[in-house]
């Protein structure tokens with residue numbers, strides 16, 4: 747059984763003071779048996795946390811990167827700048843970036859190629875809107891997102907985050923997650939052949955201390971991408987605990 751991976755996406759939250767306090771509380775409370783743990787603070791906290799987490803079991807991730815190594819891209823951060831700081835994962839194509847920054851599947855795919863080339867593990871997010879699910883178009887949407895966002899030879903992590911479950915407190919039901927995971931696995935195998943059988947898939951969307959154990963026990967769920975609950979040390983530690991037991 748492979749170790750689960752729990753990723754905390756802090757989104758646009760965290761001053762130096764809060765970030766420091768949060769990681770100190772996490773480090774003090776980690777259980778003896780651990781899943782893989784990744785924390786993705788905003789860019790501004792990466793250097794501080796790289797230092798704090800250097801000799802810890804918590805890996806560092808970023809929430810986005812540019813596809814170029816350097817150049818005239820005001821406001822952007824390159825994969826090489828992230829690896830330079832000791833970052834090892836990067837979330838790409840989160841629905842908030844797709845919606846607020848107009849990121850398309852193609853952009854996400856180019857970023858995933860660049861990230862992997864720099865040595866980062868890309869965590870590529872896909873997910874349907876509530877309207878798409880209600881009208882029965884969710885599998886088509888997810889299928890297109892997989893085809894468009896994942897590069898050839900993809901060896902990163904796929905995160906399924908239904909948009910209607912993000913930040914709403916309404917996680918997808920176990921049946922919805924199970925059925926979707928089955929579909930995603932089939933699509934990955936269709937696209938990547940044998941390699942698609944072992945690509946890791948995370949679930950994200952209102953994962954919390956209460957529902958983590960049941961979600962993480964579902965077939966093909968290799969871990970969770972956690973937003974709000976990753977900002978609370980106690981809640982995130984409970985999710986880590988649930989992953990150790992899964």
Ligand SMILES: O=C(CO)COP(=O)(O)O
Pocket residue numbers: 755840907911912913914915950951952953971972973974975
């Ligand atoms: O978007 C998410 C993680 O990337 C999920 O956010 P919530 O856990 O706050 O629903």
